[in-house]
Amino acid sequence: MVIVDVLVITLLAAGVFFVVAGTVGLLRFPDLASRLHAVSKADVLGLGLIATALALHLLITEPGWAAVGVVAKLALIWILALIGTAANAYLMAGSRRRAEVETEEEP
Amino acid sequence: MTTLQLFMYAGAFILVVGVAATLLVRDLIRRLIALNVASGGVMLLWLALADRGDGEPDPVPQALVLTGIVVMAAVTGIAIVLARRVEQLDDDLEEVEQ
């Protein structure tokens, strides 16, 4: 069991590291495109690692069908976050690009 | 200081800060945000009181806080529409005066 605990803690720590890295990128990068790049990739990866850690911990401590249900919900959360973040990044960058093009077109 | 006391005093603090800001700030949207903050403080106070003791938490304050959250969301919606209208009318008034 100790090995699984170490694995869970490692996954959690890695997840937190990636989320913090994404936030640092959000604060420090100069423009919208690079900030979106940092946040949408790192945050979702961090969320995935944390969800994996929680699923693993649950499956080991309370195995059974209820745990499988919770793991399925965690996977659903991650997939929805992935789709939402990706769509958001596309839409924000797209609308910003269109605004830039409009201001460029009026000399 | 127990956990109950920590949550209660924090809730009271956030409530007072939110109400003071609602009365003193002049921008309409910021006042709305301050009102939401004040309601968060009240909810913290009530939920801390609901979780006293060792057994299951008291469901009545939790149900009332849930009602409060829904009401605050609806009030925020109507308040934003009203604030937008007020500012639009102020802009029109300024244009007429100029």
Added chain:
Amino acid sequence: MTVIAFSDVDVLDVLVVAAVAVTAILAIAIPRRVGATIAFLVFGLLLALLWARVAAPDVAIAEAALGGGVAGALLVDALHRRQPAQPKRDHRRAVAITAVGAALGAVTFAALATVLSRLTAEPADLGPLALEAVERSGVSHPITAVLLNFRNLDTLLEIAVVVFAAVGAAALSRDRIRTVTDPGPVRRVIAVIIVPALVLLAAWLLVAGTSEPGGAFQAGAVLGAALIIAHLCGVRAARAAGGRALVLVVAGLLAFILLGGIGLAVTGTWLALDLSWAFAAILSIETLLTVSIGVALAMLFLAAGSRDDAAAADSAAAAPALGGAA
């Protein structure tokens, strides 16, 4: 005066409460609307975490969905108008007003703290009474029992507030609600994937609320989000505006009043539910409430965000400024 020692409190509790207090102060103190809204969104998220800590999972779900989701989305959408410049107050007056406000706030806090210090750490009598009565309510989850059976008058009045807010917002949004003409391939895919998933999630939250944390309000918030996303992705049927939407919103209120009348006719008490049909009544009312609240929230969002042409030009100019400042 007793010394305030932190030995009994968990470090994590202190950290979360401190973070909540700091974000609350930031949300009210930041002078720009954009910064204040962002601080408020973080405040809402931390508050949801705190509610889970205080053993209130229903409230945590509702706070995340409604406080952070819907109220946050409304406030962010309100940012498209430039903040009107406030006329400059005389500096001394500003300092004086802040000082008086701080002093009165401190006095009020001291008074509140004195009252709170008299409260005991034992729970009041009402809680155990309510928990004991849950098995006679028709559902097995205590919060749903309280909301839809013991204190369903409060829920009736709450749905009335939501209806009035939606009707008022619909009446005041003179501008036409923006229609999405060409959603583009990405938005169409989002509509196909996310909206059905959200509707299913809302239905699950609704049914699960009878025995686990969940219920009509959380489900209504998720349904409202699904309707807003569907509208923004160009689904024509999801236009939560006009007469048809209002009918759906008012139907929930009227059904609840009708239930009260039925309770009066059958048991002699307004809004009382007889145990034999309590579960069916609660589930059907919750379904109607979910639809009403979902449509009402979508109406509020669309009414609050509707733009006329002048504001659209404002937002196109403000977008690069926001992108650079954010």
